[in-house]
Amino acid sequence: MGRLAAATVLPNSALGGTDDIAVQLSLLWGWIKAPLIVPLLNIAVFLCLIMSLMLLIERVYMSIVILLLKLSGRSPETRYKFQPMKEDVELGNSSYPMVLVQIPMFNEREVYQLSIGAACGLSWPSDRLIIQVLDDSTDLTIKDMVELECQRWASKGINIKYEVRDNRKGYKAGALREGMKRGYVKSCDFVVIFDADFQPESDFLTRTIPFLVHNPQLALVQARWEFVNADECLMTRLQEMSLDYHFTVEQEVGSSTHAFFGFNGTAGVWRIAAVNEAGGWKDRTTVEDMDLAVRASLKGWKFLYLGTIKVKNELPSTFKAYRYQQHRWSCGPANLFRKMVMEIVRNKKVSLWKKVHVIYSFFFVRKIIAHIITFVLYCVVLPATVVIPEVQVPKWAAVYIPTVITILNAVGTPRSAFV
Numbered sequence: 001m002g003r004l005a006a007a008t009v010l011p012n013s014a015l016g017g018t019d020d021i022a023v024q025l026s027l028l029w030g031w032i033k034a035p036l037i038v039p040l041l042n043i044a045v046f047l048c049l050i051m052s053l054m055l056l057i058e059r060v061y062m063s064i065v066i067l068l069l070k071l072s073g074r075s076p077e078t079r080y081k082f083q084p085m086k087e088d089v090e091l092g093n094s095s096y097p098m099v100l101v102q103i104p105m106f107n108e109r110e111v112y113q114l115s116i117g118a119a120c121g122l123s124w125p126s127d128r129l130i131i132q133v134l135d136d137s138t139d140l141t142i143k144d145m146v147e148l149e150c151q152r153w154a155s156k157g158i159n160i161k162y163e164v165r166d167n168r169k170g171y172k173a174g175a176l177r178e179g180m181k182r183g184y185v186k187s188c189d190f191v192v193i194f195d196a197d198f199q200p201e202s203d204f205l206t207r208t209i210p211f212l213v214h215n216p217q218l219a220l221v222q223a224r225w226e227f228v229n230a231d232e233c234l235m236t237r238l239q240e241m242s243l244d245y246h247f248t249v250e251q252e253v254g255s256s257t258h259a260f261f262g263f264n265g266t267a268g269v270w271r272i273a274a275v276n277e278a279g280g281w282k283d284r285t286t287v288e289d290m291d292l293a294v295r296a297s298l299k300g301w302k303f304l305y306l307g308t309i310k311v312k313n314e315l316p317s318t319f320k321a322y323r324y325q326q327h328r329w330s331c332g333p334a335n336l337f338r339k340m341v342m343e344i345v346r347n348k349k350v351s352l353w354k355k356v357h358v359i360y361s362f363f364f365v366r367k368i369i370a371h372i373i374t375f376v377l378y379c380v381v382l383p384a385t386v387v388i389p390e391v392q393v394p395k396w397a398a399v400y401i402p403t404v405i406t407i408l409n410a411v412g413t414p415r416s417a418f419v
Helices: 002-072 112-120 140-154 171-180 183-187 204-214 234-257 272-277 288-298 319-346 352-387 395-409 414-418
Strands: 099-105 129-135 160-163 190-193 218-227 268-271 302-313
Touching: 002 234, 002 352, 002 395, 099 112, 099 171, 112 129, 112 140, 129 140, 129 171, 129 183, 140 160, 171 288, 190 204, 190 272, 204 218, 204 268, 204 302, 218 234, 218 272, 218 288, 234 302, 234 319, 234 352, 234 395, 268 272, 272 288, 288 302, 288 319, 288 352, 319 352, 352 395
Parallel strands: 099 129, 099 190, 129 160, 218 302
Antiparallel strands: 190 268, 218 268
16 A cells, blocks of 8 residues: 555656746746847847848849840840851861860769760761760769760760769869860860750750850850759649749849859850869859859859750759758858858959849848748747747738749749649
């Protein structure tokens, strides 16, 4: 009986201890809520309101620019000289510039044949084109498959080079940098980059290279991405809406107003002289493409975006792949901004207006503020106001501004607004 009584007392004691802890926590919460938590949350709300307005103003500004471009009918052909490439009777194919096509790969079992085949099918004189497959695969079976595919195309008369290296230092940037060191690259004037899942149309070079040939101030011609699996699931539909806005609005605005935008890392043509002048590929951040674009722009080079040229590719259809991609796109620009902001400020080759565009619009608002406000407002501040009713977020900031931004984001892909 003594043991039974002790057993019945223990749970009550434990409950009493739990109640004491709960009471103490409640008292602690009451002590710090008014003097500490509420003021901090009010500061967070204020900062979120400022960032929301900055993001809204940026979105509205870009929408106005796009509307004016549509009404004015300005096209790349009206802003830059364009003449189709023609074979010279006396010079023959030598009138065409030498073009290098780089295809960086890493264990691309599913798509390597499609990408290599599409690159080898580009319409360009065969003696003026070099296909360079940069294989960093760690799976030996896949490496053998890619090498055999290159040999198959080489047997058909295609000038294709299969390049490997001993290590994966620098990842994609390192592979591209090593590829540019090959002796045969010295004869090339332009370099085209296609990721392993990209499939360009055969006329890609004939529609892009002439802009670079006839406009020596241009360093980069960027094409648009077209997604073959956009309807695969809800996640791919949402990605399509976001990326189509990026191309339809952000890239177009940057190209038309400042001749600057971030290189998308693929489906673009670079003038090799501009790449070399900018310092080549660097692996100091996870956004080596943006890094090169900013450095080239600071040297005075201009960029052109061609939204009418679309290159097929695939969107990440699994959460793991999507998370990895978004982590790279979110953290990389902020890190690059930290490394280059003073270099941009001190630069003397570009105008003050362009510096403001690069620092404020391109980096601060689009690459930093946009990510911070998404997390802080919707994942921290709004949930916190549910348990702290003393702090309120204005309806225009919690509902109206996000609604307007979402509508503007859907402008590139209207059907995706109704997923």
